[in-house]
Amino acid sequence: MKIHSIAAQDFLSLASLDLTLRPGTTVVTGPNGAGKSNLGTAVALPLLVLEQGLGGSRDGSDPLELYERAGRFGAAAYTVSLEIELDQPGEQELVRLFAEAAVAAVAANALNAHGEIGHPERGVLALFPGLNVAADSVTSLFRGTLRIAFSARRRTRWWAAWEFDHDGQPMQWILRGPHADWLCRGQLPPWTEGGSASPLLRFTEAGAEKRGSEAPMIYHFLREEASPQTGRAEPAAIDFARIMANIDPTRARAVDVPVLTDGSGVEPSAIAALSHALGREHTGQERYDFRSVLAAVLRQSLVLTDNRRLPLARDFPLAQLRGPADLRDGSAVAAELYRLKNGSIEEQQRFAQARTTFKDITRLDLHLQSTPTADQGMAIDILVGPAGSARIVQFAGAGVQESLLLATLLAGEPGRVVVLDEPAVNLHPTVQRSLSRHLADVQGIVITHSPDMVPCSDITDLDRVVRLTQQSDGTRVSSVTATHRPQLANWMQRLLLSDVRALLFASGVILCEGATELGALSQWWSQDPAGLGDPGSANIAMVDVNGDASFGGYINYLEAFGIPWAVIADGPAFAPTANLGKQLRKLRLAPDDPPAADADFAAWRAYWSRAGVFTLADAFGTGGTKAGEIEAFLAQLDKTLLDTVQAEHRASKPRIGAAFAAAHTEVPAEVTDLYQQIHTHLTTRSNRPTI
Known part of the structure; x- marks a missing residue:
C-alpha cells in the first residue's frame, strides 16, 4: 500500500490540511502546536472507522467515542481523507476476490431464488458462479480516496466512502453511514444526503428495467455476456469493468457479497476463497462489503507508533x-x-x-x-x-x-506504511x-522535533521534508518548490549544519548580519523590554549569517519552508546597489516603487522595512566611514564602554556585543523599537493567507 496524500478539515488542530507525500519517508517538521502529531492521528482514524463492527476492538470498547470530540474548536463535523494505492500483489488479489465473490453471490442468489427460469437463462446463471473475475478488470479499484466524515448532527454519526475513477468517471462506493446498510440490502434508504444512491450489484428479472429499475442489472449483464441467443462464445472470465461501465457515475453506490438466500442451492467457491483471504471462518452465511477489504489492507499495511x-x-x-x-x-x-x-x-x-x-x-x-x-x-x-x-x-x-x-x-x-511519532526522543544525534x-x-511519515532527523545529504532529500504551521486561515504546508531549488542546491554545504536545519522548528527567524548584533541584541531582548516576550520564549531564532552576502541563501531556505523571517543589517546593506538588495530582487521579494537612486538613507530604510529588513544605523556609512556599522551605534551609547570590551575580548565579536549589552543594563529605546517592528512584521507574516 502507498499513501499519496492526507487531507483533513476541522480535525483536531488541523483547520485545513492537504499534504502530498512523495516516495520514501516524509519528514514532518514545524513548531509546537502546528499539528504534527495530529497528522499521525489522521492516518490512524480511517482504520478505526472501518473496523467498528468488524471485530477490530480487542476489549470490546469503542475507540471512536473519543474521536467524537475531535472537531477543531469543538466543531460538530469534520473530515479526514487518505489517497491510497493498493500496489502489492496480495492487496490487488484481495480486491479481485471480492469482485469475484460479489458477482458470483448475486448470480447464485438469482439462480437459487428463480429456479423457475428456464433455458437459456438458467444455464447462464449456472455458468457464472464458477467463473473468475479477470484481474485486469478491477484495476480502477486499486487507487482512490478513502474519505471519512463525522457529524454530531446525524443519527448515524460516522460516514465512509471509497472514491475512485473508472474510465475517466469519478465513482463513489459507500462503506459506512446512512446509505451503506440499506444499499447492501439492495434497497434505497428512506432519506438521502448529498444526492441519491443505489446498490451496485443486484439481480432483477427480465423486464424490470421497464419499471424504472436501476442499472446495472447483473442478470442482464450475465445474459449479454454468455447467452446462446447472442451467439457469443462462453466467456473465460467475468469482465468487472463492463459492469461498472454501465453505472451512472452521479449516484453513490454500495457493493457487497450478499448472504446466500438458500443454503441448499449453489454456493460459489469464490465466497469461501474471499473468507479465507480475509482471515475469517467460512460458514456459508457471511456478508462482506468493500469496507472489509479496505480494513484488512489497512490493518496489514499500516504501522503506527505512539510518541510514548x-x-x-x-x-x-x-x-x-x-x-x-x-x-x-x-x-x-x-x-x-x-x-x-x-x-x-x-x-x-x-x-x-x-x-x-x-x-x-x-x-x-x-x-x-x-x-x-x-x-x-x-x-x-x-x-x-x-x-x-x-x-x-x-x-x-x-x-x-x-x-x-x-x-x-x-x-x-x-x-507497509510506517508512521513514526517522535522516534528521536531517546536517540543520540549520530544515531x-x-x-x-x-x-x-521506507514509505512512511516521521514526525519529529529533531534537526538531526532532517535528511540533507542531497538536494533531493529536501523534497521529502515538509513544514506545518498554524495560521489564522488554516494549516499551511510548506515544501521545496522549483522556485527555490536552484539556490538551495548551491547551499547544501551550509544545510549540513544542524543549527540551520533547526530553523524548520522555529516560529520565526531573525537574521543578523554579524556576530556583534547577535550578541548585543539577544542580551538586551532577553530582558523583554517591549513586553512582547523575549525571542527565545516566543520560539524566534536569531542567526548570525556572517556578512550581507549570505542573506540570500538563508532567505531562500526560509521562504521555501514558509518560515517568517526578518533581517537586521548594517547601513551599507541599504545602499541601492548593495548585495542584500540584489539578492531580494533576485528572489522577487523586493517591494514595489523603490526610492530614487540618490534618495537619502531614511527613504531607503523605510523602503526595505516593508520587506522585513531593519537596522539600528542612521547612515549608509559607505566610503570607509564605518558610520553605518553596529559599532557606531554602540559608540554613540557609550564610547568608553565599547573601547573597554573591545580591548578585553579582542576579535571575538559575539563576546563584544554580549559584554557591552550586559554592562549597558538600560535597554536603548532604539533597540526596544527595533524589536517591536520585527515582532509586528513576523506576526503579520505568520498570519499571511495560505498559498
Whole structure:
C-alpha cells in the first residue's frame, strides 16, 4: 500500500490540511502546536472507522467515542481523507476476490431464488458462479480516496466512502453511514444526503428495467455476456469493468457479497476463497462489503507508533506469537522478533535485516533467547552486545531500546506504511542521522522535533521534508518548490549544519548580519523590554549569517519552508546597489516603487522595512566611514564602554556585543523599537493567507 496524500478539515488542530507525500519517508517538521502529531492521528482514524463492527476492538470498547470530540474548536463535523494505492500483489488479489465473490453471490442468489427460469437463462446463471473475475478488470479499484466524515448532527454519526475513477468517471462506493446498510440490502434508504444512491450489484428479472429499475442489472449483464441467443462464445472470465461501465457515475453506490438466500442451492467457491483471504471462518452465511477489504489492507499495511513508549514485555502467550505483533507502543518487540526468527524463509530474512539495521544504528549485535513458561507461554529475552558478554536490552538504555523498535519496524513486509511519532526522543544525534539514512528507502511519515532527523545529504532529500504551521486561515504546508531549488542546491554545504536545519522548528527567524548584533541584541531582548516576550520564549531564532552576502541563501531556505523571517543589517546593506538588495530582487521579494537612486538613507530604510529588513544605523556609512556599522551605534551609547570590551575580548565579536549589552543594563529605546517592528512584521507574516 502507498499513501499519496492526507487531507483533513476541522480535525483536531488541523483547520485545513492537504499534504502530498512523495516516495520514501516524509519528514514532518514545524513548531509546537502546528499539528504534527495530529497528522499521525489522521492516518490512524480511517482504520478505526472501518473496523467498528468488524471485530477490530480487542476489549470490546469503542475507540471512536473519543474521536467524537475531535472537531477543531469543538466543531460538530469534520473530515479526514487518505489517497491510497493498493500496489502489492496480495492487496490487488484481495480486491479481485471480492469482485469475484460479489458477482458470483448475486448470480447464485438469482439462480437459487428463480429456479423457475428456464433455458437459456438458467444455464447462464449456472455458468457464472464458477467463473473468475479477470484481474485486469478491477484495476480502477486499486487507487482512490478513502474519505471519512463525522457529524454530531446525524443519527448515524460516522460516514465512509471509497472514491475512485473508472474510465475517466469519478465513482463513489459507500462503506459506512446512512446509505451503506440499506444499499447492501439492495434497497434505497428512506432519506438521502448529498444526492441519491443505489446498490451496485443486484439481480432483477427480465423486464424490470421497464419499471424504472436501476442499472446495472447483473442478470442482464450475465445474459449479454454468455447467452446462446447472442451467439457469443462462453466467456473465460467475468469482465468487472463492463459492469461498472454501465453505472451512472452521479449516484453513490454500495457493493457487497450478499448472504446466500438458500443454503441448499449453489454456493460459489469464490465466497469461501474471499473468507479465507480475509482471515475469517467460512460458514456459508457471511456478508462482506468493500469496507472489509479496505480494513484488512489497512490493518496489514499500516504501522503506527505512539510518541510514548511502554516498557518492553518479556512473557507472551503462544497465541500472541502466531501473528504479527502490535508495535504501536513498542512493548511487544520481543514477540515480533521471535515470530520472524522462527517463521517462513521470508520472515527469517526480515529478522536478519532487523539485526543488520540494529547493528548499523547502534554498533551492537542482537541476540534472541527464549524459554517456555509454566503457563504454556514463552519468555523471550533480547540480548545486545558481543555473544560472550551480551546484556539484556532492558538494561542497555532507552536509546538502544528505541533503536531496537525502529530496526524491527524497518524490517516489515513490503508495502507497509510506517508512521513514526517522535522516534528521536531517546536517540543520540549520530544515531538519528544513521536512522535517517535507513528511512530513505521506507514509505512512511516521521514526525519529529529533531534537526538531526532532517535528511540533507542531497538536494533531493529536501523534497521529502515538509513544514506545518498554524495560521489564522488554516494549516499551511510548506515544501521545496522549483522556485527555490536552484539556490538551495548551491547551499547544501551550509544545510549540513544542524543549527540551520533547526530553523524548520522555529516560529520565526531573525537574521543578523554579524556576530556583534547577535550578541548585543539577544542580551538586551532577553530582558523583554517591549513586553512582547523575549525571542527565545516566543520560539524566534536569531542567526548570525556572517556578512550581507549570505542573506540570500538563508532567505531562500526560509521562504521555501514558509518560515517568517526578518533581517537586521548594517547601513551599507541599504545602499541601492548593495548585495542584500540584489539578492531580494533576485528572489522577487523586493517591494514595489523603490526610492530614487540618490534618495537619502531614511527613504531607503523605510523602503526595505516593508520587506522585513531593519537596522539600528542612521547612515549608509559607505566610503570607509564605518558610520553605518553596529559599532557606531554602540559608540554613540557609550564610547568608553565599547573601547573597554573591545580591548578585553579582542576579535571575538559575539563576546563584544554580549559584554557591552550586559554592562549597558538600560535597554536603548532604539533597540526596544527595533524589536517591536520585527515582532509586528513576523506576526503579520505568520498570519499571511495560505498559498
